[in-house]
Amino acid sequence: MARGKSKAVATEVDPGRKGAGRKEAERQRSALRQMLVTSGSSFTRQRGAVFDYLSRVDHHPTADEVYIAVKQELPKISLATVYKNLEALVACGAASKLTYGDSAARYEIRTDHHYHSRCLKCGRITDVAPTAGEQLLKLLNAPSGFKVEDYRIELLGHCEQCG
Numbered sequence: 001m002a003r004g005k006s007k008a009v010a011t012e013v014d015p016g017r018k019g020a021g022r023k024e025a026e027r028q029r030s031a032l033r034q035m036l037v038t039s040g041s042s043f044t045r046q047r048g049a050v051f052d053y054l055s056r057v058d059h060h061p062t063a064d065e066v067y068i069a070v071k072q073e074l075p076k077i078s079l080a081t082v083y084k085n086l087e088a089l090v091a092c093g094a095a096s097k098l099t100y101g102d103s104a105a106r107y108e109i110r111t112d113h114h115y116h117s118r119c120l121k122c123g124r125i126t127d128v129a130p131t132a133g134e135q136l137l138k139l140l141n142a143p144s145g146f147k148v149e150d151y152r153i154e155l156l157g158h159c160e161q162c163g
Contacts, residue, residue, distance in 0.1 A: 028051075028055065029043075029048065031094075032047075032048070032051055032094050035092040035093055035094050036088065036092050036094070038092065039088075039091055039092035039093070041088045041091070041092060044085070045074070046070075046074060046077055046081055046082075046085050047085045047088060047089065049070045049073050049074055049077070050066060050070055050082060050085040050086060050089065051089060051094060051095070051109070053066055053069050053070050054066070054089070054095055054107060054108065054109040055109050057069075059124070059125070060098055060106035060107065060108045060116075060125040061106060061107060062104040062105065062106055062107075063079070063082055063083050063086055063104070063105065063107070064079070064104070066082050066086065066107065067079045067082040070082060086107050089107075090107070093111055094109070094111065095107055095108065095109055095111065096108050096109075096110060096111050098116065098125065100118070103123060106125060110127065113130055114127055114128065114129065114130045115127075115128040115129075115130055115152065115153040115154065115155070116128060116152075116153075116154050116155070117154070117155040117156075117157065117159075118154055118155070118156055119157065119158055119159035119162050120156055120157065120158060121158055121159075121162040122159060122161065122162050124159050124161075126159070128153075128155060130153075136153070137151055
């Protein structure tokens with residue numbers, strides 16, 4: 001999960017902006033352009049469409065799900081282009097990539113430090129507020145000489161629908 005450099009820009013790309021007005025959308029696009037340029041990438045129509053989709057959804061889609069949705073807006077876009085654009089968004093800190101050993105990577109627009117719960121039956125991933133993460137980290141004993149750069153907490157169980 002790429003979080004290192006995204007923490008500094010988490011306030012620029014606001015995770016709570018779903019349904020934002022036109023002015024807010026323009027501000028988000030401007031912030032995205034700046035983040036891309038700073039990381040050595042450029043803003044493209046395809047990147048904008050992928051970013052817009054991620055900002056509209058309330059779940060953590062796979063690249064295939066992003067591709068299917070964005071293809072409705074940009075019929076000529078390829079799956080490879082979607083993957084490249086998702087990685088560019090992650091690299092510049094505008095999105096996060098969630099990787100789990102047993103399933104496809106998932107993406108989200110939230111770049112602030114937060115946690116997830118994952119249903120073991122259906123795979124649904126839900127955001128969990130980071131109420132005590134820093135205190136929990138202090139309770140763990142990292143190996144001697146190990147410098148913690150980042151951490152993540154994932155709750156595993158069954159969602160309400162899978163009970």
